[in-house]
Amino acid sequence: MKQVDYIIVGLGIAGLSLCERLEEHDRGFIVIDSGPNIATEVSGGVFNPVVLKRFTIAWKAKEEMAKSLLFYKELSIKLGVSIVNDTSVLRILKSAEEQNDWVVASDKIELAPYLSSEIVKNENPSVRAPFGFGKVKVAGRIYPSELLKAYRAYLQNRDLLIPEGFEHELLSETNNRIIYKGISAKKIIFAEGISGLKNPFFPKGPFLDGKEYFVANKGEYVIMRAPRLRLETMVKGPIYIIPLGEDLYKVGASYKREDTTLDITHEAREDILRKLRKMILCDFEVVSQEVGIRPTTKDRRPLLGSLVGHPNKVFFNGLGTHGIMNAPFLSRILYNHLENDLELPKEMDIKRCK
Numbered sequence: 001m002k003q004v005d006y007i008i009v010g011l012g013i014a015g016l017s018l019c020e021r022l023e024e025h026d027r028g029f030i031v032i033d034s035g036p037n038i039a040t041e042v043s044g045g046v047f048n049p050v051v052l053k054r055f056t057i058a059w060k061a062k063e064e065m066a067k068s069l070l071f072y073k074e075l076s077i078k079l080g081v082s083i084v085n086d087t088s089v090l091r092i093l094k095s096a097e098e099q100n101d102w103v104v105a106s107d108k109i110e111l112a113p114y115l116s117s118e119i120v121k122n123e124n125p126s127v128r129a130p131f132g133f134g135k136v137k138v139a140g141r142i143y144p145s146e147l148l149k150a151y152r153a154y155l156q157n158r159d160l161l162i163p164e165g166f167e168h169e170l171l172s173e174t175n176n177r178i179i180y181k182g183i184s185a186k187k188i189i190f191a192e193g194i195s196g197l198k199n200p201f202f203p204k205g206p207f208l209d210g211k212e213y214f215v216a217n218k219g220e221y222v223i224m225r226a227p228r229l230r231l232e233t234m235v236k237g238p239i240y241i242i243p244l245g246e247d248l249y250k251v252g253a254s255y256k257r258e259d260t261t262l263d264i265t266h267e268a269r270e271d272i273l274r275k276l277r278k279m280i281l282c283d284f285e286v287v288s289q290e291v292g293i294r295p296t297t298k299d300r301r302p303l304l305g306s307l308v309g310h311p312n313k314v315f316f317n318g319l320g321t322h323g324i325m326n327a328p329f330l331s332r333i334l335y336n337h338l339e340n341d342l343e344l345p346k347e348m349d350i351k352r353c354k
């Protein structure tokens with residue numbers, strides 16, 4: 001029987017960031033992942049500490065964003081692949097009133113480190129921004145697909161990845177150990193993203209105000225080619241325009257709650273293109289469309305830890321709309337809970353689903 005400290009099910013950003021914490025502390029683990037990945041792979045990978053609808057600071061961004069960026073930079077060096085792009089975000093301002101709101105926001109103590117107080121004049125004839133832009137100075141983007149590919153190879157070279165579906169019915173527990181197909185582990189960590197809905201051990205039932213706690217939120221992106229757009233910075237209007245290089249841009253994303261289907265829809269494409277036309281004036285050609293499902297929760301907080309009576313079955317889920325930005329610190333919190341007995345913050349503890 002192979003002995004490890006942890007079995008991790010799922011290699012999206014949740015599973016991956018936890019592998020990093022375990023490796024950092026010399027803990028043994030093995031990952032089981034079926035692929036294809038359905039959230040991390042298609043994610044825009046955007047780091048943005050500011051909620052650009054309301055001009056407020058994103059959850060935990062003040063304490064954690066710089067550390068998260070560092071996490072990805074160190075990972076980039078370790079894997080020998082470029083995965084981080086320190087680009088700013090330009091938010092299109094819709095009116096003189098919004099210009100004013102931006103300046104007021106940039107003066108607030110918690111936002112001042114992130115927002116440039118000067119309104120950036122639009123000099124790009126292909127972008128529709130008569131009131132200019134507000135600039136988020138400290139932002140960035142990682143390349144999730146490149147990261148996943150490199151990390152899979154990294155684990156495979158070390159014999160730490162079993163590329164197949166996990167069969168929950170084959171899991172058993174003996175003498176306080178998890179047993180699964182010839183592997184014995186201290187604990188199992190389910191980092192399955194939205195597939196957590198199919199996990200028989202995952203909490204089920206009415207949780208918050210009589211409604212399901214864990215909710216699928218489908219997101220689609222359009223990939224377009226626009227040679228005259230010439231953007232190097234991410235632009236945010238009703239949607240994001242994310243430069244990919246070679247005149248290609250990732251545009252979106254859409255949001256559709258309680259939809260777990262992975263088909264690409266005409267409805268999302270039309271909605272994205274309608275919003276895009278409000279932002280740009282030049283011609284473009286749609287190259288492809290991508291779809292993913294965000295594992296979101298009703299209260300917008302993650303689901304970490306284990307349920308009462310099942311301490312060896314651990315969950316790392318509910319990463320929501322900011323999973324790329326938040327996974328590095330959530331994995332640290334979960335690690336400290338598992339290995340150093342630190343209590344999970346109540347707002348993140350899966351035990352609140354009761």
Ligand SMILES: Cc1cc2nc3c(=O)[nH]c(=O)nc-3n(C[C@H](O)[C@H](O)[C@H](O)COP(=O)(O)OP(=O)(O)OC[C@H]3O[C@@H](n4cnc5c(N)ncnc54)[C@H](O)[C@@H]3O)c2cc1C
Binds near residue numbers: 012032034191196
């Ligand atoms: C369209 C879109 C845009 C987004 N944009 C951003 C963004 O710009 N910035 C940001 O911070 N976040 C963004 N997010 C959110 C972020 O991508 C997610 O929060 C995050 O990727 C969730 O990661 P995860 O590891 O929990 O799940 P996933 O990435 O879905 O990974 C789960 C993994 O588990 C595997 N798995 C599941 N069940 C099993 C099983 N039984 N056996 C074996 N393997 C299994 C799956 O194959 C998969 O690889 C976006 C998400 C979407 C969909």
